[in-house]
Amino acid sequence: MxxxxxxxxxxxxxxxxxxxxxxxxxxxxxxxxxxxxxxxxxxxxxxxxxxxxxxxxxxxxKLVDQVIGQEAASIVVRKAAEQRRHVIMVGEPGTGKSMLARSMTEFLPREQLEDILVFRNHEDENEPKVRTVPAGRGSRIISERKAQIRLQRERTNRTLLFVALVIGAALLLATISSGEILTFIFGSFILVFGYFFLRTRLTAGDDANIPKLLIKHEREDEPPFVDATGTLAGALLGDVRHDPFQSGADLATPAHERVEPGAVHRANKGVLYIDEIRMLRMEEQQALLVAMQEKELSISGRSERSSGALTKSEPVPTDFILIAAGNLDSVQNMHPALRSRIRGYGYEVYVNTxxxxxxxxxxxxxxxxxxxxxxxxxxxxxxxxxxxxxxxxxxxxxxxxxxxxxxxxxxxxxxxxxxxxxxxxxxxxxxxxxxxxxxxxxxxxxxAKPLEQQVADRHLERQAEYAMLVNRGNRVGRVNGLAVLGADSGLSDYSGVVL
Ligand SMILES: Nc1ncnc2c1ncn2[C@@H]1O[C@H](COP(=O)(O)OP(=O)(O)OP(=O)(O)O)[C@@H](O)[C@H]1O
Ligand SMILES: [Mg+2]
Structure with missing residues (x-):
């Protein structure tokens, strides 16, 4: 007691x-x-x-502590971050959905961040290889690789120059002993030409062996928050750029360099936020579902007629937490399988108004x-x-x-x-x-009056000119009709205006 x-x-x-x-x-x-x-x-x-x-x-x-009046949703956001679950967030515009989603990254571990590299595949040019390394390692690997290639190039050049000099000396000796100046001119011409030809031949294309850093982080970076609202398929799911030279061997940009990550890949180990998810086409929602289930998705050309369509990378990690926001309508119209996936493995919250x-x-x-x-x-x-x-x-x-x-x-x-x-x-x-x-x-x-209210005001003003209504003082009489002009029924902001 x-x-x-x-x-x-x-x-x-x-x-x-x-x-x-x-x-x-x-x-x-x-x-x-x-x-x-x-x-x-x-x-x-x-x-x-x-x-x-x-x-x-x-x-x-912390951003999450700055969010006002959404205690329940804040709890969900934290729980979801801890347990890596997806979230559907429904509510009126401007009540803090994006803000809550953004605050989620504060709860995600930084140590898991990854850099992703794409390499040339010598066996099959059209299936670039994908490798994952801890955050911060990616740029190091690339610069090491570049230094290595530079070194190799210098060595090749030196050998080539040495060979050219030896041949040049031999040519000179031969000219001196034979006295034929024409042979010398002709010979050195061929020599110089051959030297430059071989030099470009031997060093060309080694750039193509440098991998591309697809996703880059620093070690101390926060986990990514990627807002993919209203993006096109390519930006959401990744794309392979079109190569204007098509298959013109030497001129062509190697396939792995044309691979571009999508929002699903950039959000790896972080949060992918999509508002109005029903605006995505069904195929895109399907692909999103695959990315969520498999936690990886290959990148392929999204525009059918481009040469990029031939290329399809090895799977690239897509281990993100999806936050789908919108109003109730947009959730009801979402791909049923996607909705069910989130319901089954995550939370649905309705934010307060x-x-x-x-x-x-x-x-x-x-x-x-x-x-x-x-x-x-x-x-x-x-x-x-x-x-x-x-x-x-x-x-x-x-x-x-x-x-x-x-x-x-x-x-x-x-x-x-x-x-x-x-x-x-x-x-x-x-x-x-x-x-x-x-x-x-x-x-x-x-x-700051909303447009609707400005229109209503204008309307009132004009009506007042004809003295059809009384909006000042009081008068005894009969009311013939009532109307409520509201800017937005949800706002019930100006519902005091009565005609
Ligand atoms: N609950 C809240 N606490 C503190 N600030 C808020 C809150 N809700 C909204 N705001 C302020 O309003 C801005 C917009 O909010 P936010 O983008 O999160 O809204 P939303 O719910 O995502 O809206 P929409 O549905 O239009 O995308 C925030 O950047 C913040 O400044
Ligand atoms: Mg928003």
Missing amino acids: SRESEQTQGAAEASEDALESWEDGPAFGVSEDKDPVCEVHVEEWIEGIDITSTADVPIPE DMRDTERNRRRLIRFIAQEVRNEFKKGSGKPIPHFDRSSISLILKEAQRRSGRRGKLSLRLRELGGLVRIAGDLAAEEGAELTRAEHVTRARMI
Whole structure:
């Protein structure tokens, strides 16, 4: 009994502590948000916060800890990374799917990274050989190989030159003894010609023995994150470039040099992210499935009429974790076998569109503003935007409440909210203001209206001219009809507009 009460006390203390600090703690292990919904109005609440602007807010280093309001999805991402499982991520645009996918590489081991080399195959030119070496070794192998060839070439040249000199000397002796100058001229002409001919002959083509570094990493590189959204088949699955000289022996570029890796190969030992996977053709989804099952895929020419179509490399490793994102529709239209593969060997997550309006989440949103300001700063182009003061923070928080469309919730459509942050920041930067203030956010809201809302506004304006409707003050009368103009039903952003 006493232990129980101790525990509850401990829990209460812990939650109080969490509210006091900016630390979220680790992103994982957070199960259910039990905090009470904050009933205090944002303007009032912000007065009790221990910062003067977003500049005072510490930002976690890891990307996964910067993701806000997607605890369940964060857990899945980490689990999937640990266990090497594929993930389907479904949710509204701009709620952090790409961000979560990108953060996954932070959990993947770096030691497993591999360099991949393609070699000429002397037995069958059209089936280049593929070798895998630990990360960082690839470039060394190539430079060693190049040095070796240079050495060999120098040696050949030296021998050749020596032979030419000996023959030249013999020729000279013969000329001196016989006195026939014409033989000498003629002989040395043939000698010089023969020397250069042999030299090019003997050294030509040895370049073709240098392997091509298909996938290159440094030892300390992070595991790759490859976004293959909307790529063509060649870019996704690899391709063999067309050779304009076709089979013209000497002129032709050797097949192994024309092999190009696809996203599936570049994502080896990392994450392959594909948004709107149903946009891929069925054959491509099929090939993707093969790559996932076999963990390797040969590279062959993708355009049928090119000479590249003859070539097919040995299998190249494709040991990636697939993250397929999109809306529900796009998942339902995906290749059934592919979907089933992911369901059977991975996770499906639905990311949140809103979160509860608690103190902790309000603080997280403030951190979000700080993150966006810092991202703009790190971008390095354009003017950086000033940090947000309390008045502007409170407006952004109110906007998040409003955009959620429900009481006691905060919107997680953070890309759009970030848009408002950026426009307000731009306005402040233009003025040279030190901090972004409430007036900037108010003005930004006018500018940041979605197109649909701008159309609706125009419509309202015109209707007002004919005095068909009342949008100011109040009047006693009869309502003949009601209509709701919304920018987006999911956004329920402007559903307050009533005609
Ligand atoms: N949950 C979140 N936490 C913090 N920032 C977020 C979150 N969601 C979105 N953002 C911000 O919005 C930007 C866009 O988010 P992201 O690209 O991850 O969205 P998405 O879900 O992949 O959208 P889409 O479906 O359009 O691809 C991020 O770079 C980040 O700045
Ligand atoms: Mg995305």
